[in-house]
Amino acid sequence: MSLDRKIKIAPSILSADFANFGQEIQAIEAQGADWVHVDVMDGHFVPNLTFGPQAVKAFRPHVKTVMDVHLMISPVDSYIDAYGDAGADVLTAHIEAGPHIHRTLQAIRAAGMKAGVALNPGTPAESVAHLLDLTDLICVMTVNPGFGGQKFIDMTGKVRQLRQMIGDRPVHIEIDGGVDPKTAPLVAEAGADVLVAGSAVFKGGSVTTPEVYGENIRLIRDAAQGHWA
Numbered sequence: 694m695s696l697d698r699k700i701k702i703a704p705s706i707l708s709a710d711f712a713n714f715g716q717e718i719q720a721i722e723a724q725g726a727d728w729v730h731v732d733v734m735d736g737h738f739v740p741n742l743t744f745g746p747q748a749v750k751a752f753r754p755h756v757k758t759v760m761d762v763h764l765m766i767s768p769v770d771s772y773i774d775a776y777g778d779a780g781a782d783v784l785t786a787h788i789e790a791g792p793h794i795h796r797t798l799q800a801i802r803a804a805g806m807k808a809g810v811a812l813n814p815g816t817p818a819e820s821v822a823h824l825l826d827l828t829d830l831i832c833v834m835t836v837n838p839g840f841g842g843q844k845f846i847d848m849t850g851k852v853r854q855l856r857q858m859i860g861d862r863p864v865h866i867e868i869d870g871g872v873d874p875k876t877a878p879l880v881a882e883a884g885a886d887v888l889v890a891g892s893a894v895f896k897g898g899s900v901t902t903p904e905v906y907g908e909n910i911r912l913i914r915d916a917a918q919g920h921w922a
């Protein structure tokens with residue numbers, strides 16, 4: 694199976710207007726977003742709270758590309774079917790969220806979704822060595838999860854290591870946190886193909902000035918592609 698390794702920009706709607714998700718999603722897609730990144734936080738695994746499966750289900754009809762749902766919740770397994778029902782295309786769980794990530798990834802695929810595994814900055818690449826055939830995406834956190842707008846933590850060494858471990862398996866490497874036109878080339882050059890960006894996409898724009906989103910997306914993509922061999 695071949696995998697699309699072109700750079701994909703996935704705006705995080707954590708930085709969108711929370712009273713206007715439908716129009717915000719439509720605006721970023723019209724302005725060139727490849728995927729839509731949806732950050733689910735439970736106030737327990739991370740110190741912030743966003744939305745649950747019912748809200749995600751309401752986003753679904755607005756998303757024409759790929760709905761990429763990042764669960765920052767613990768426990769995960771009891772909610773997998775709800776996010777499948779909500780229409781997630783990719784469902785990503787944190788390896789730190791519980792003792793049975795192997796089972797979690799199996800359950801996500803069994804529910805008909807692509808299975809992602811996310812690694813906090815303190816978690817080494819080796820932790821996914823036995824999960825590579827069970828996962829469709831590895832999300833390398835470049836901030837400690839919980840909030841948008843944090844400073845990028847350099848994880849390029851981890852990305853390079855994962856790229857090697859993955860070999861020719863059809864597994865995406867996603868970067869989440871502090872991605873902007875300055876940091877995007879570093880992670881793209883190291884081997885990432887999905888770049889999540891919240892504040893760097895939404896800053897300065899709105900649904901009434903969506904061309905700002907388009908320009909922000911273009912700046913990140915151009916910066917990343919400039920260093921993409």
Ligand code: DX5
Nearest residue numbers: 705838839841842871891892
């Ligand atoms: C952080 C979230 C990210 C966040 C990224 O916990 O998982 O997706 O929205 O936001 P920025 O791009 O502003 O760092």
Ligand code: ZN
Nearest residue numbers: 732763869889
């Ligand atoms: Zn995220």
